[in-house]
Amino acid sequence: MRVVVTGGAGFIGSHIVQRYLAESADVLVVDDLSGGHREAVPAGAGLAVGDITDPSIVEGIVAHRPQLIVHAAAQVSVSRSVADPEHDRAVNVAGTRNVVHAANAAGARVVFLSSGGAVYGEADGAAETAPAAPISPYGRHKLEAEAIVRESAHGYGIARLANVYGPGQRGDLEGGVIAIFVERLQRGDRIDIHGDGEQRRDFVHVDDVASALSVIGATDRSGTWNVATGVGTSINQLVAKLGGLMGVVPATRYVARRDGDVGISRLAIARIGSELGWTPGIRIDDGLARLIAGG
Ligand SMILES: NC(=O)c1ccc[n+]([C@@H]2O[C@H](COP(=O)([O-])OP(=O)(O)OC[C@H]3O[C@@H](n4cnc5c(N)ncnc54)[C@H](O)[C@@H]3O)[C@@H](O)[C@H]2O)c1
DSSP: OEEEEETTTSHHHHHHHHHHHHTTOEEEEEEOOSSSOGGGSOTTSEEEEOOTTSTTHHHHHHHTOOSEEEEOOOOOOHHHHHHOHHHHHIIIIIHHHHHHHHHHHHTOEEEEEEEHHHHHOSEEEEOTTSOOOOOSHHHHHHHHHHHHHTTOTTOEEEEEEOEEEOTTOOTTSSSOHHHHHHHHHHHTOOEEEETTSOOEEOEEEHHHHHHHHHHHHHOSOOEEEEESOSOOEEHHHHHHHHHHHHTOOOOEEEEOOOTTOOSEEEEOOHHHHHHHOOOOOOOHHHHHHHHHTTO
8 A cells, every 4th residue: 555644744644654554555754844843754654845835746746656645734723824814725725735636646545634623613513414614714724625625536535533632742732732731730830721611622532533544544435524532521621630640730720712712522423433433442531541651
């Protein structure tokens, strides 16, 4: 199996690469290293440093002769998408168009990492048929990119991910709330909780995401699937769980709710279960325990 993973130097992408290498695939990472780093690319994978917004990337991808392209490269910051929507559009829409061109030219299937949280907006158990209600340019552009991916000539899978966590996630970026909290607790720093902390999220472990993407990559079906746990955890519950696991009483401060923060984001996972036979294997308590233990 010959695979290209865009964004393979990033958090989720590097776990995907690891998984394909374990399946003896020939993997090329395409990443501009704007958010990821060279050291994160697992040994055994090739790295082509390049920007997906540059049309010449198409040639570089096709030269690898991939049968599958997993497209994880993205502008991932919601707040940056608000501050600079044109940049977000360039990476997340035009960049996706280039990746789909490459897939069409190479005869490859495309698996695209979309965002359930950003696409559905406020959602308590959203199924894939729920109306999209993105509240940020990031969410709107992910939706536009999904439409481009659906035009792929050789099959596609769209994975609408919930909030992903696990080893390798950076604690200095927005979004990775678990990584941020763990880092702060390890340093003995105070945790800032936006709003009242009762907002709930569907936290899915990156190993579960990698296994779901592998299933989506392997099927002949084209479709859109939520990749989540279906379980909501509030930020207050999360802080309590982390404190318990780390044996500390977290120092917290409640600060202003962030613009665009939804009250609940929880996804339904019946479709991926019934159509592809995938279910998440890692409960939040176990995933957090593993993360804190360093794995
Ligand atoms: N982390 C989450 O909870 C989450 C949730 C939903 C969806 N997603 C999606 O999953 C994918 C991976 O996210 P992540 O959390 O691993 O983020 P990440 O920032 O760790 O990885 C993104 C990678 O894309 C690369 N990249 C960015 N712009 C690029 C460009 N123009 N050309 C080439 N490479 C570029 C970065 O260098 C980085 O390595 C993204 O598409 C993101 O939208 C993530």
